[in-house]
Amino acid sequence: MSEKKIRIGFYALTSCYGCQLQFAMMDEILQLIPNAEIVCWYMLERDSKEVEPVDIAFIEGSVSTEEEVELVKEVREKSKIVVAVGACATQGGVQSWTDKPLDELWKTVYGDGKVKFQPRMAKPVEEYIKVDYRLYGCPPEKRDFLYAIGTFLVGSWPEDIDYPVCLECRLRGNTCVLIERGEPCLGPITRAGCDARCPAFNVACIGCRGAIGYDVAWFDSLAKTFKEKGYTKEEIIERMKIFNAHNPKLEEMVNKIFQEVKE
Ligand code: SF4
Ligand code: SF4
Numbered sequence: 001m002s003e004k005k006i007r008i009g010f011y012a013l014t015s016c017y018g019c020q021l022q023f024a025m026m027d028e029i030l031q032l033i034p035n036a037e038i039v040c041w042y043m044l045e046r047d048s049k050e051v052e053p054v055d056i057a058f059i060e061g062s063v064s065t066e067e068e069v070e071l072v073k074e075v076r077e078k079s080k081i082v083v084a085v086g087a088c089a090t091q092g093g094v095q096s097w098t099d100k101p102l103d104e105l106w107k108t109v110y111g112d113g114k115v116k117f118q119p120r121m122a123k124p125v126e127e128y129i130k131v132d133y134r135l136y137g138c139p140p141e142k143r144d145f146l147y148a149i150g151t152f153l154v155g156s157w158p159e160d161i162d163y164p165v166c167l168e169c170r171l172r173g174n175t176c177v178l179i180e181r182g183e184p185c186l187g188p189i190t191r192a193g194c195d196a197r198c199p200a201f202n203v204a205c206i207g208c209r210g211a212i213g214y215d216v217a218w219f220d221s222l223a224k225t226f227k228e229k230g231y232t233k234e235e236i237i238e239r240m241k242i243f244n245a246h247n248p249k250l251e252e253m254v255n256k257i258f259q260e261v262k263e
């Protein structure tokens with residue numbers, strides 16, 4: 001007799017489906033088959049008639065319509081563990097990187113066109129429901145998925161990464177594009193886990209894995225460094241907001257640096 005399989009659902013909100021694609025490209029999924037049953041996977045088949053009860057629900061995308069608010073609430077009700085997957089679900093994604101009001105954005109994209117959904121400003125899933133675990137990145141690394149699923153399957157709980165991209169960058173021996181070239185690298189405030197992929201190619205980090213938690217994302221210190229390198233407050237906030245638009249401390253901490261300088 002086989003043991004009861006763990007039921008997994010993979011849902012998508014407003015997104016590019018890139019996180020699901022990352023998941024789909026993992027050969028290791030085949031190894032899950034003896035232990036897990038994927039009961040819902042929007043990328044393969046979207047049956048919106050019913051959200052089934054699952055043990056683990058992965059949710060990709062930002063909540064950007066009224067219908068998605070209802071969907072995440074229903075998924076929460078019917079799932080034991082809810083995992084927000086990727087920058088869109090955990091931080092709101094690049095689609096929430098704007099100060100413009102919804103009606104102005106709407107007009108720019110759709111004009112007078114009619115659509116079947118009720119739009120909202122894009123927000124992270126956690127703005128509407130309790131999220132139990134987060135997979136960061138745009139998309140998350142394959143090993144992030146494997147680590148989380150594997151840990152859940154053995155009845156344990158995955159740990160969060162609480163150190164910045166700079167640590168992995170230094171370990172790789174990369175040239176520091178911030179110090180050496182004055183580029184606005186967000187490595188110092190961004191959660192590690194990508195093995196400093198962008199600086200390894202001499203590209204400054206744009207922070208896709210989101211700001212480190214535990215109140216140690218020093219937006220202010222980094223803003224001070226950027227300012228010394230000639231960046232304006234607006235340029236700094238715009239860059240830091242690409243993947244951190246909903247971080248409650250970002251603007252206040254950057255503003256503090258510029259206020260201090262004025263006095
Ligand atoms: S986090 Fe990135 S890869 Fe995943 S759905 Fe959003 S935009 Fe696509
Ligand atoms: S290049 Fe960026 S991530 Fe690497 S050490 Fe410098 S600031 Fe940190």
Ligand code: SF4
Pocket residue numbers: 138165190191194195196197198199204205206207208209210
């Ligand atoms: S270096 Fe930064 S932008 Fe590049 S993958 Fe890592 S967290 Fe994302």
